[in-house]
Structures are given as structure tokens and as C-alpha cells.
Amino acid sequence: MSERVVQPVRVLMVGAGGVGDAAARIAVERDFFEAWVVADYDLQRAERTVTAARERRAGEERFTAAQVDASDAAAVTALARQVRATHVLNAVDPRFVMPVFSGALDAGADYLDMAMSLSERHSEAPYEKVGVKLGDLQFALAGEWEAAGRLALLGIGVEPGLSDVFARYAADELFDHIDELGTRDGANLVIRDDDGNEVFAPGFSMWTIIEECLNPPVVWERQRGDGDLEAGFFTLPPFSEPEVFDFPEGIGPVECVHVEHEEVLLMPRWIEADRVTFKYGLGEEMIAILRTLHTLGLDSTEPVSVKGVEVSPRDVVAACLPDPATIGPRMEGKTCAGLWVTGAGKDGRPRSTYLYHVVDNADSMRDYGTQCVVWQTALNPVVALELLARGTWSGTGVLGPEALPPKPFLDLLAAPRPEGYGSPWGIEDRPPHDPGKDRA
Structure with missing residues (x-):
């Protein structure tokens, strides 16, 4: 090396x-x-x-x-x-x-x-x-x-992280003007029990999923700020502005909704763009579960007394689900993290580009013994x-x-191992898109 x-x-x-x-x-x-x-x-x-x-x-x-x-x-x-x-x-x-x-x-x-x-x-x-x-x-x-x-x-x-690196790359190399930096995350992952039946088992910390998905999602828009970075931030109700996004490498179309995420708070600090968003492909089952948890108060982090023991409802929910580190052998499919950038390319013409990173669970399990998420x-x-x-x-x-x-x-x-990490990323140009149509 x-x-x-x-x-x-x-x-x-x-x-x-x-x-x-x-x-x-x-x-x-x-x-x-x-x-x-x-x-x-x-x-x-x-x-x-x-x-x-x-x-x-x-x-x-x-x-x-x-x-x-x-x-x-x-x-x-x-x-x-x-x-x-x-x-x-x-x-x-x-x-x-x-x-x-x-x-x-x-x-x-x-x-x-x-x-x-x-x-x-x-x-x-x-x-x-x-x-x-x-x-x-x-x-x-x-x-x-x-x-x-x-x-x-x-x-x-990866999100935040690689998505933010993609944003800097898009601004430096691909775009002259950016209308929207839109992080889009989706997967076609399935977890099965010992009998082969599909079961509910999040691939990431359920505590964090609840935190991100039930908090008011943040969006940033330049026009709201009039030159003031902080004034450009505003919130929406959870699961707002659903859109169907077509993910690459066989994952296909997934409905994505607004979720609170760090990219929206990071990207406007260093990158010129008109709008910054984060949308996540949760799926109907996850959204229904999250809404039920919220209705029952089981998303709360405030301790409650249960037979004389103080416990956080959210901690109990997380403890009842499988440890994400252990579900790899029962997981199938791919996960995709990426950034959808729209605006004007370096040639001044409309451009719509998705920069992404896909990992197949079969590959990460084979090479590292670790599930893909x-x-x-x-x-x-x-x-x-x-x-x-x-x-x-x-x-x-x-x-x-x-x-x-x-x-x-x-x-x-x-770059291939051992010089690099052997995990290629992709770039896909798409038909020019007006981000405003999704919000009309």
C-alpha cells in the first residue's frame, strides 16, 4: 500500500x-x-x-x-x-x-x-x-x-458524508449554477426469518430512525434568507412532499419523503445552491409503524415508570428489535445513497445528475461479514x-x-484494493428536471 x-x-x-x-x-x-x-x-x-x-x-x-x-x-x-x-x-x-x-x-x-x-x-x-x-x-x-x-x-x-462530498464535486466539476442539492436514499432490502418469511427489522439504529423521521424535517432555501444563511432554514411536517425516485442498479422506483438530516444543515454553509433537501425511501410499512409509535408515545425519550423502574419508551422499542449488526445473514438486496443535483451545467445548459454509491448486501457480507447499511x-x-x-x-x-x-x-x-478501497461510485445524467413541479 x-x-x-x-x-x-x-x-x-x-x-x-x-x-x-x-x-x-x-x-x-x-x-x-x-x-x-x-x-x-x-x-x-x-x-x-x-x-x-x-x-x-x-x-x-x-x-x-x-x-x-x-x-x-x-x-x-x-x-x-x-x-x-x-x-x-x-x-x-x-x-x-x-x-x-x-x-x-x-x-x-x-x-x-x-x-x-x-x-x-x-x-x-x-x-x-x-x-x-x-x-x-x-x-x-x-x-x-x-x-x-x-x-x-x-x-x-455516508449520509451525511459521502453525499456531502458529492455536493462539493458537483459544484466544482459539473455545475455552473445549482437549483437543488437533493439527497435521495433508497433500497430494496428484505430481511427474512428462519422460515424465509419477510420480517420487520431495520438495517440501522431504530433509535436514530425514530429521531430522524418523526422530527420536523428541515429544508433550506436561498430566497427565504435574502443573504442570511440562518434565515433560509424552515421546517415541514414529517413525511412531507412524497415523490417517487428511480434508484439505479436494479433497485428501481421508491417513494421518498422529507426527513430531518444533516446534509441540509451542512451543504448551504459551503456550497452555492438555491435549495437543499433530504428525502428518504422509508416505505409504507415503516411510515405506518413510526406514526403508530408517535400516537402511542413510544417515540418519547422521557423516562416513564414501569413497575417502579424508570425506562425510556424509545429505548424499549429499540431493544425489542434485532441488533442491526446481527441481521446481515438474513438480509437480501441493495442500498443506495446519493445526491440528485439539478441546475445549469458547466456549458450553461439545464442539467440533472444523480451521483450515487450502491452496496449489495451479498458483497459486504462475503467480503467483510457485515451487513450493507x-x-x-x-x-x-x-x-x-x-x-x-x-x-x-x-x-x-x-x-x-x-x-x-x-x-x-x-x-x-x-480505486481497487489494496491501493484504494475498491468501492466504486456512480454518476447518472437524467432528463432536465424542474424541482418546483414536485412541490406544485
Whole structure:
């Protein structure tokens, strides 16, 4: 391999769930780091991830396990200092973003995450106005990260993450003017029980799915802001503006709806566009389940007393479903993450282009023993860490992927192994499209 490392990299990864486990299995094939510490509240789970990573490469000794409480910033700081971490990779769910984020800063380490700090809906007009937005708590501390000379790279999973890299690439290479940056996510995944019957089992954290899909989705429009970035954000009711989007590589048409997501909060900060949206192919069954959970109050994170025990209803729902890390052998199909960009191309003519990344579950299970949804998410922070180790990517403060050059990332992602990660991305031009028609 030819990573051309310019600084020794020591990674503290907080979280050994599905995404963290997949990240370790991907990273072990690379040479850009000298140590990778897998930390989890459950030490045995961290140890299982370390074992799985080590088994993928003969003589592997860079991976070790540790115990940490991700809700305790001081504990994250202490562990980061103890293991001499240069980078803290946050692989836990969004509830723990702020303590891990703060813990990394206090330890003098750079930071990467795949989801940003949680939002709080507007108290009086939740389906019109934004309250506390995704990432607001992190961007409020940008000055402290800049003063420390450290980098916090937010949203570097697949969505957000690769979708944001696509946005920068489209702006730099493909478009002269962008009408809409529209992240579109869809799949044709099926999970079956032991008898071959299709069952309900989300491929990602149900806690996070509830958070994203029942919160008011955010949209950004330039014309609302009149030059003021913050004034361009507004909200809609959940599941608004359904549209049927045709996904590539055999997935086909899937109905997509607005969902709260980080891309909408990141892209307008660095990319010129008239409108930014995120729509997700949830499907009728998932939407019905989410609506029922909300009606029954089972989406709440506020503890309730059950026979004298305080429990969060949402935690109970998540605990009743299969661990996403375990459903790979029963999953069939493909997942697609991508960005639909409309506007005027470099030649000034109308252009409509979908940039995308598809993963077949059969491939990720065969090559990594990991189901495709978590594998696709985990791949991108490992690529980003390698670019930071090379010095190809650099910066200080709180940044999104849009702030960094896209071509090195996309080239490294697609290049065959062992030079690259052997995971090609695609680009598909479509008939010119008027985004306004979907909202007429």
C-alpha cells in the first residue's frame, strides 16, 4: 500500500455497535495508523470487534479494546489521553455526540463523527420554524476548535458524508449554477426469518430512525434568507412532499419523503445552491409503524415508570428489535445513497445528475461479514482518516465534508484494493428536471 503517511495516527473509536464493528473490519486492511482503540460501554462488545478485526490480517497487533462511558466527556478525555489518541472517531448514536465531541477537544485530539448534535423543535411553530438545529451545539464551539488548532469533521458517514462530498464535486466539476442539492436514499432490502418469511427489522439504529423521521424535517432555501444563511432554514411536517425516485442498479422506483438530516444543515454553509433537501425511501410499512409509535408515545425519550423502574419508551422499542449488526445473514438486496443535483451545467445548459454509491448486501457480507447499511456508513470515516493521515485533507475548526477537496476522497474510495478501497461510485445524467413541479 502507498498511504504516504505524514503524521502518526492513533485512533480512539468510541462505539462498537454495527458501524463501529464494520469500521474496524475495514480499517484493519490499511496501513495509515499505528494504533486503533475500540472503546465501548460494554467491554466485551469492544473485545469482540477487536478479535474480528485482528482475524482479518495475520500478525495484526494495532487493535486493542477499552471500556468507556460515552455520556461522560471527562471519561472520553481521560481515555483519549491515556491511549495518546490523535483522532477520536465517534461511532455511537447521536445522543452522545456532545460528550464525545467535548471530550476529544479537551484531550487535544481531532474529531470525526457520522451524525451531529441533536435538534430541538421550535416550541410554538415546529412545522414551520426551526428551533435548535442539528449541529448547532457543535458549530457554537467552532472558535474553541480553531483556537486549539484542532479539526472537528462533522457528518462523515455516508449520509451525511459521502453525499456531502458529492455536493462539493458537483459544484466544482459539473455545475455552473445549482437549483437543488437533493439527497435521495433508497433500497430494496428484505430481511427474512428462519422460515424465509419477510420480517420487520431495520438495517440501522431504530433509535436514530425514530429521531430522524418523526422530527420536523428541515429544508433550506436561498430566497427565504435574502443573504442570511440562518434565515433560509424552515421546517415541514414529517413525511412531507412524497415523490417517487428511480434508484439505479436494479433497485428501481421508491417513494421518498422529507426527513430531518444533516446534509441540509451542512451543504448551504459551503456550497452555492438555491435549495437543499433530504428525502428518504422509508416505505409504507415503516411510515405506518413510526406514526403508530408517535400516537402511542413510544417515540418519547422521557423516562416513564414501569413497575417502579424508570425506562425510556424509545429505548424499549429499540431493544425489542434485532441488533442491526446481527441481521446481515438474513438480509437480501441493495442500498443506495446519493445526491440528485439539478441546475445549469458547466456549458450553461439545464442539467440533472444523480451521483450515487450502491452496496449489495451479498458483497459486504462475503467480503467483510457485515451487513450493507452499516458497512456503507462505516467506510467513509475510514477513508477520511486516511486522507487526514496523508495530509491530503487538513483544516481547523468545525467543518463539514463540503469544506474539503472531493476528488482525492472519491478517487481513493473507488480505486481497487489494496491501493484504494475498491468501492466504486456512480454518476447518472437524467432528463432536465424542474424541482418546483414536485412541490406544485
